[in-house]
Amino acid sequence: MSTETTKRGGFGGKLAAILAAAGSAIGLGNIWRFPYITSENGGGAFIIIYLGCILLLGLPLLIAEFAVGHNSKCNPIDAFAKIRKGWGWLGAMGLISVFLIMGYYFVISGWTINYTIASATDSIGGDYGGFFTTFTTDIWKPLIFTVAFILLNHFIIIGGVQGGIEKASKIMMPLLFAILVVLAVYSLWLPEGREALGNVFTPDFSKVTGKTFLDAMGQAFFTLSVGMGAMLIYGSYFKEGTKIAGTAISVVTLDTLVAIIAAVIIFSAGVENESGMQLAFVAMPKVFAAMPLGNVWSMLFFLLLGLAALSSTISMHEAVTSYFVEKRGMTRTMGATIVTLGAILLASAASLSLGAWNEYRVAGMNLFALLDNFTAIVMLPLLGILTSVFVGWIWKRSDAKAELTAQGGVDKATYPVIYFLLRYVCPVLVSTVFVFGIIDFIKSL
Numbered sequence: 001m002s003t004e005t006t007k008r009g010g011f012g013g014k015l016a017a018i019l020a021a022a023g024s025a026i027g028l029g030n031i032w033r034f035p036y037i038t039s040e041n042g043g044g045a046f047i048i049i050y051l052g053c054i055l056l057l058g059l060p061l062l063i064a065e066f067a068v069g070h071n072s073k074c075n076p077i078d079a080f081a082k083i084r085k086g087w088g089w090l091g092a093m094g095l096i097s098v099f100l101i102m103g104y105y106f107v108i109s110g111w112t113i114n115y116t117i118a119s120a121t122d123s124i125g126g127d128y129g130g131f132f133t134t135f136t137t138d139i140w141k142p143l144i145f146t147v148a149f150i151l152l153n154h155f156i157i158i159g160g161v162q163g164g165i166e167k168a169s170k171i172m173m174p175l176l177f178a179i180l181v182v183l184a185v186y187s188l189w190l191p192e193g194r195e196a197l198g199n200v201f202t203p204d205f206s207k208v209t210g211k212t213f214l215d216a217m218g219q220a221f222f223t224l225s226v227g228m229g230a231m232l233i234y235g236s237y238f239k240e241g242t243k244i245a246g247t248a249i250s251v252v253t254l255d256t257l258v259a260i261i262a263a264v265i266i267f268s269a270g271v272e273n274e275s276g277m278q279l280a281f282v283a284m285p286k287v288f289a290a291m292p293l294g295n296v297w298s299m300l301f302f303l304l305l306g307l308a309a310l311s312s313t314i315s316m317h318e319a320v321t322s323y324f325v326e327k328r329g330m331t332r333t334m335g336a337t338i339v340t341l342g343a344i345l346l347a348s349a350a351s352l353s354l355g356a357w358n359e360y361r362v363a364g365m366n367l368f369a370l371l372d373n374f375t376a377i378v379m380l381p382l383l384g385i386l387t388s389v390f391v392g393w394i395w396k397r398s399d400a401k402a403e404l405t406a407q408g409g410v411d412k413a414t415y416p417v418i419y420f421l422l423r424y425v426c427p428v429l430v431s432t433v434f435v436f437g438i439i440d441f442i443k444s445l
């Protein structure tokens, strides 16, 4: 290992790389977002389109992002600039996006702490919608939990790549999988669960519209954390010998499995018609309350959501922290402190925008909704297009090939397929869906 790598820190081995990257991928996107987008868009029909997006766009982009990180062993801004001078802005664009995502993601993450505690102490009460609205529109309560969640991230990040991120991932991910399996087995054990399930997964192509494709693509990018520097920075920490393609395939497989199992749990509870935040925070506690040992199931569910969120937010925090450490020459603690403070400011404003500051709106949206929509509809597709253009057209062809085949573990026969997807399919498909999506979105305002 070179001294440079030693100084930067890195993952101890292949398993650590898979668990950390799967931790980044598996998050609120899988457990909270995937189930309700699926039910809104025709169940099984959406899943088929979504799987297409994952395979044709998400997987190649994930491989591309790992490759850029692994090849350059730098923070996202330097990584692009090192491969092609003048392209550092692409890394900066990713970091700005991930920071904006942190703004609302931390707020929801904070709620999971309150809900885990309230479930354990059986204090949600009978009015689930009322509990949610009173809590989320309050000034201080959600703020305190959001800040607590950000501080949790802070302490993991200052622990370093191996001592913090790797260690946390090795504890959190097995726990997350275990809770998921327990909840899934329980929900399938209930006869009404099995029945509800059949109904929801049956494809209903009549619900498929142009927007379905946009939703499927956006979800694929969001769930795999691609384009925003988080996977890039993790790729830069891969130990020599960690294969990029194999790791990406493991991450995509785990991520997809978790999303489908989460959908099974939620649909079997018969709450698929609820949408958005209401689904996880209002409908689920209500369903659990009707079951024997309801609090325990509810607590496990919110703990699952919190763990998934935490393993994702540390990758966001790390991507931005790495910029301050490597590009601004700060110590890790100092860099992390700046990111933590910035995140506290933005997330506090987003949290307040649901209550006290709800009247301040841009294009009809409060800050919380604005951060979510702007990143999902504008930034994610743009980053997807630009990252694929970078690897498919800008990166010197022989260098990209060497990185992907020799180090990356893509075999010679598969390489042309991945290259073709990155060079032609991703830019064309993502641009098309992007343009139609923007037109649709503007019309809906």
Ligand code: PFF
Residues within 6 Å of the ligand: 024, 025, 026, 027, 028, 029, 030, 098, 101, 222, 223, 224, 225, 226, 228, 229, 230, 231, 312, 313, 315, 316
């Ligand atoms: N992939 C995460 C999820 O599905 O919840 C979200 C995410 C993580 C987005 C890391 C961006 C990121 F950099």
